[in-house]
Amino acid sequence: AQSVTQPDIHITVSEGASLELRCNYSYGATPYLFWYVQSPGQGLQLLLKYFSGDTLVQGIKGFEAEFKRSQSSFNLRKPSVHWSDAAEYFCAVTIPLTGGGNKLTFGTGTQLKVEL
Amino acid sequence: GAGVSQSPSNKVTEKGKDVELRCDPISGHTALYWYRQSLGQGLEFLIYFQGNSAPDKSGLPSDRFSAERTGGSVSTLTIQRTQQEDSAVYLCASSFRQITDTQYFGPGTRLTVL
Numbered sequence A: 001a002q003s004v005t006q007p008d009i010h011i012t013v014s015e016g017a018s019l020e021l022r023c024n025y026s027y028g029a030t031p032y033l034f035w036y037v038q039s040p041g042q043g044l045q046l047l048l049k050y051f052s053g054d055t056l057v058q059g060i061k062g063f064e065a066e067f068k069r070s071q072s073s074f075n076l077r078k079p080s081v082h083w084s085d086a087a088e089y090f091c092a093v094t095i096p097l098t099g100g101g102n103k104l105t106f107g108t109g110t111q112l113k114v115e116l
Numbered sequence B: 001g002a003g004v005s006q007s008p009s010n011k012v013t014e015k016g017k018d019v020e021l022r023c024d025p026i027s028g029h030t031a032l033y034w035y036r037q038s039l040g041q042g043l044e045f046l047i048y049f050q051g052n053s054a055p056d057k058s059g060l061p062s063d064r065f066s067a068e069r070t071g072g073s074v075s076t077l078t079i080q081r082t083q084q085e086d087s088a089v090y091l092c093a094s095s096f097r098q099i100t101d102t103q104y105f106g107p108g109t110r111l112t113v114l
Helices: none
Strands: A003-005 A010-014 A019-021 A024-026 A033-038 A044-050 A056-058 A064-068 A073-078 A087-096 A102-106 A110-115 B005-007 B010-013 B019-024 B031-038 B042-050 B053-056 B065-069 B075-079 B088-095 B109-113
Touching (some): A003 A087, A033 A073, B010 B019, B053 B065
Antiparallel strands (some): A003 A024, A033 A044, A056 A064, A064 A073, A087 A102, B031 B088
16 A cells, blocks of 8 residues: 655754655655645645656755655755744655545654754 | 635534534635544545545545535535544645646644534
8 A cells, every 4th residue: 555654753953954854655656755844733835746857856945855766765855954944744645546636645744843 | 826725723513513614725726635634643635526526535534524515616524423533633725637736735624522
């Protein structure tokens, strides 16, 4: 079955430090992968997505992610974290649905805390 | 332009009551999705609409849950005879139809069943 694993439930980094959030997926076909961010009381905001082509994708807010098929991974990175990056981060893979749509299957999320 | 909106933002109800949650998608988006976010289950898909039709309802947890969409726009998720395990944040998302199209999420409705 298709699934997404985010092995880190909580991560704490100091402001200005680099960040890497891990994501592993299990999917039989070519995966379409996403990272979303959720601030408290807010909906999900798309950071970046990968469909094909260049395996290093750039997103908003200075985030990037690298697709590694051999490792079934899609890790999210940021060179220098800002206090405003504190939030919960979700990795997701999209699964085709009956009728032409597609559903997002999410990992359990990684809660990021930023120390000043 | 306007994003996805949901109402109410918070809903507190008593066990056994019916509730209706509303979603206004982004104008022009033909696909609409409902998801549920709960502590125990994480984020899970409930139902997908294409236009006014719901070709995939596979995520609805029981027959107490139903949804409809009218005019290819507004959608309502109805939960009948609410149970405490229905307490969660219900998120709506909309997109264009292609699998590569981004789903844009609303802020959610937090449902608390007492």
